[in-house]
Amino acid sequence: IALLTFGARVWTRTLPKWRFKVDDWLMCIAFVLMTIMFCLQWATQTWVIASPDLTHHSLSALSHAMKLGAISLPFWGWATGLVKISIGCMLLRFQQGTPGRLLIIGMIFLNVLLIIFAGIVQMFQCVPYASVWDFTGKYRDIKKCWGSDISVGLLYATCVCNIVSDVVFSIMPLSFLGRIRRPLREKVVVGSLMALGLLASIFSLCRMIIQARGRNKKDPIACLVLSCFLICLEVQVSLIAACVPTLRSSGRRALVRMGLMKDESVTEEGLSSATV
Numbered sequence: 689i690a691l692l693t694f695g696a697r698v699w700t701r702t703l704p705k706w707r708f709k710v711d712d713w714l715m716c717i718a719f720v721l722m723t724i725m726f727c728l729q730w731a732t733q734t735w736v737i738a739s740p741d742l743t744h745h746s747l748s749a750l751s752h753a754m755k756l757g758a759i760s761l762p763f764w765g766w767a768t769g770l771v772k773i774s775i776g777c778m779l780l781r782f783q784q785g786t787p788g789r790l791l792i793i794g795m796i797f798l799n800v801l802l803i804i805f806a807g808i809v810q811m812f813q814c815v816p817y818a819s820v821w822d823f824t825g826k827y828r829d830i831k832k833c834w835g836s837d838i839s840v841g842l843l844y845a846t847c848v849c850n851i852v853s854d855v856v857f858s859i860m861p862l863s864f865l866g867r868i869r870r871p872l873r874e875k876v877v878v879g880s881l882m883a884l885g886l887l888a889s890i891f892s893l894c895r896m897i898i899q900a901r902g903r904n905k906k907d908p909i910a911c912l913v914l915s916c917f918l919i920c921l922e923v924q925v926s927l928i929a930a931c932v933p934t935l936r937s938s939g940r941r942a943l944v945r946m947g948l949m950k951d952e953s954v955t956e957e958g959l960s961s962a963t964v
Contacts, residue, residue, distance in 0.1 A: 690924040693931040694719050700935060711777040715930060718770035721763050722923050728760035729916050747823045754821035757916065764919055765806030765846070771926045772799040772853045775885075778930070779860050788863050795853050802849045805842065813839065840900065847896035850922070854889035858929075884929035891922040 697715070701707050732753050776796040783789050814820045819831035895918040898911055 690719075690722075690927050690931075693928050693935070697931040697934050709777075709781075711774040714770050714774035714777065715927070718767045718774060719927065721767035721770065722927060725760045725763035725767055725923070726920055728756045728763065729920055732757040732760065733913055733916060751821050751823050754823070755818075757912075758817075758820045762807040762811055764923060765808075765810065766803055768850065768923050768926065769799040769803035769807065771923065771930055772796075772802075772850075772857065775857050775926075775930045778934070779857065783860065783863065785863065788860065791856065792860065795856050798849055799853055802846060806846045810842065843896060843899055847892050850892040851889040854885040854892070854926070858885040858889075884925060884932070888922050888925040888929065891918045891925065894918055895922065 694715070697712070701712050773796050776792050776799070779792050780789060783792060811817060814831055814833040816827060816831065819827035819833070822828075822831070895915055898915050898918070901911075
């Protein structure tokens with residue numbers, strides 16, 4: 689679904705006339721990063737399908753899976769942050785009030801921090817970075833890592849950032865939808881589609897709970913797999929929520945051509961002619 693909605697957005701922005709804006713370019717970069725993250729996450733989890741019992745896998749296989757998972761996390765931070773920034777840039781084109789614009793700019797700045805901390809700072813959680821996925825003890829004497837409190841704090845900070853951004857961007861259209869001269873049903877549809885971001889915030893909250901409690905569970909591998917699954921769902925739902933509202937006009941024209949919806953412009957023209 690994310691691939692289809694993103695492809696439809698690019699199609700409508702390039703044909704019949706080139707209409708790419710800053711938010712579209714940011715979304716393209718986010719989609720590339722999300723795809724890389726998804727491929728790395730998939731490669732990380734496939735070894736569990738054969739046998740979830742760790743005793744059936746070699747240390748090299750476990751290290752390789754952990755390596756791919758660690759490398760995928762910065763891509764998740766970059767993709768998630770750019771999706772939210774793209775939504776903010778799109779909302780700035782419609783929001784005219786100063787308080788609303790300042791709030792959107794604040795959310796954009798917050799997601800810039802998310803990109804910095806989740807995508808860059810996290811790469812320095814252990815020095816050397818390869819010690820994160822080292823199960824052989826090669827870096828045991830030279831590695832320097834953060835404490836568990838810092839890791840948990842970073843987890844909470846990124847989740848709170850995502851949840852706050854999703855909630856603000858989901859309710860922000862309510863401030864200007866009332867001023868748009870469109871039928872009520874279209875306003876409801878656009879507002880509902882933008883509210884898809886709330887679903888992404890639910891995934892983020894669930895991921896935070898699972899990762900925070902995963903240290904005390906008897907099956908940490910199951911918690912890790914579920915957490916990675918929620919990471920993928922979170923960024924994909926955010927991307928869908930950002931792309932679907934931009935397809936309103938194109939989707940409406942397609943429904944008119946298929947005869948599933950009346951062309952209101954033609955109807956209004958016919959009524960004005962009959963009145964004259």
